[in-house]
Amino acid sequence: MKFLDQAKIYIKAGDGGNGACSFRHEKFLEFGGPDGGNGGKGGDVVFVAMPNLNTLIDFRYQQHFKARHGQPGAGRNCTGANGEDLIIKVPIGTEITDETGENVIVDLTKEGQTFVVAKGGLGGRGNDSYKSSTNQAPRRADPGEPGEELWVWLKLKLIADIGLIGMPNAGKSTLLTALTKARPKIANYPFTTLHPHLGVAMVDGREILMADIPGLIEGASEGIGLGTKFLKHTERCSILIHLIDGTEPNPLQTYKTIRKELDKYAHTLSEKSEIVAINKCDCIDEETLKNIEKEFNKKLKIKPYFISAIAGKGLTELLRAAAKFVPIKEDVGNKEE
Ligand SMILES: Nc1nc2c(ncn2[C@@H]2O[C@H](COP(=O)(O)OP(=O)(O)OP(=O)(O)O)[C@@H](O)[C@H]2O)c(=O)[nH]1
Ligand SMILES: [Mg+2]
Structure with missing residues (x-):
């Protein structure tokens, strides 16, 4: 097995889904009202420390990692599905730093330890969530927030006694x-x-x-x-x-x-x-x-x-x-x- 003890990778969490702007339309129903659902949350990028891995060689072949976006909201108060988290497996003893290599974000030293390094964006609110006594037909629906994106260094320092x-x-x-x-x-x-x-x-x-x-x-x-x-x-x-x-x-x-x-x-x-x-x-x-x-x-x-x-x-x-x-x-x- 080849050995690599540092790698620089790009990670991007999923964007939140857009909120929907929709009104209920039904035959014979007088007061439809807003029914746009919220967007789903974007997936996080999560790192997990795994036993029986002791090289970062996989990151030589793939350097870009993206979690899934949240789904947009829809009419009938349908909330969009959350984007799936992206789980990246690294060996125990992997330190994750920012792009400069100097600021440690997390040091994964224990088996099974997990850490969210890039947070997924929140979904936007649908127009249904803006209805109030003074505004019963709001047209406001928000776009989803973008997911965090960054370059990080993975640095492996093997754990041995x-x-x-x-x-x-x-x-x-x-x-x-x-x-x-x-x-x-x-x-x-x-x-x-x-x-x-x-x-x-x-x-x-x-x-x-x-x-x-x-x-x-x-x-x-x-x-x-x-x-x-x-x-x-x-x-x-x-x-x-x-x-x-x-x-x-x-x-x-x-x-x-x-x-x-x-x-x-x-x-x-x-x-x-x-x-x-x-x-x-x-x-x-x-x-x-x-x-x-x-x-x-x-x-x-x-x-x-x-x-x-x-x-x-x-x-x-x-x-x-x-x-x-x-x-x-x-x-x-x-x-x-
Ligand atoms: N006679 C004898 N030879 C030994 C002993 N231990 C290792 N050797 C020999 O010394 C040579 C080098 O052994 P390695 O274990 O490869 O040495 P190393 O320190 O890992 O060397 P590098 O990987 O090059 O740093 C080999 O030919 C071994 O067979 C020992 O206890 N007695
Ligand atoms: Mg040797």
Whole structure:
């Protein structure tokens, strides 16, 4: 599935139907009187956050969305039918902003959350509604109001509890594959992963959502490699797992390089809680492991986790440690007392 995390679209709510101007005509009936009905309301444009969607790719193919107009009123006091609302489905985590991209209209972060972004116009009043004791034959009927129309930006920031970051080839996708049912492509060359992947990991009966973020390299914040554009998908994570290939000559330097890029991208991100994990331990001898541990301890006061994503070593401990940072979600289905 292709991935797109921002899109600009045009939305237009339905216009209200016109009110009718009509008089009752019936044989042998002396006083007909006005009987023009009101117009129907135009449909709203409503956004709804859906589970199992995680891309805005559909909006590459369709950019214009219009709700139905309200029907005009008619004689015999017939009110026009309301226009049907247009429901636009977006992934959970979609932020909707105005055309400038700066003013947030709504941030749809919960499953099933809905929001009316463009309101349909009200129907016009028919002449029947203007009759009064002083004007028993009004000819006034109003046109329907136009529906709201605007351009909006949809910006997706995936909702994940844990964000996996690190250099290309560190084994992020292998780790996601080991812990979840997600199957991102894994290969021994940099930038195998070209867009974020999501997976659900289970730990101690809890579901934890993990995001595999494409690899970062030195200069990413200046756009080198895939740049830092996917880092926005870690903004909502409770914890980052910084994965490092332990078979590389200098894991500590790798760590520092990535930290520098995070810092340049946004302070909010570099201040997020982080767990360091040294991967590919199946290929590293005991002594090297000890040295890496010592170095991280001494120079950065960090105690890294040692894992092997391929051999499945140390994964539960790592996941448990990360899960401690993830707030426990309210279990909606749990009705036990
Ligand atoms: N020996 C060993 N190899 C591993 C381990 N984890 C991953 N690899 C290998 O490392 C290579 C890169 O793995 P990926 O999971 O694709 O790495 P990535 O971090 O997702 O890389 P990008 O998507 O390019 O950022 C693959 O050839 C994996 O088989 C491990 O625990 N031990
Ligand atoms: Mg990958």
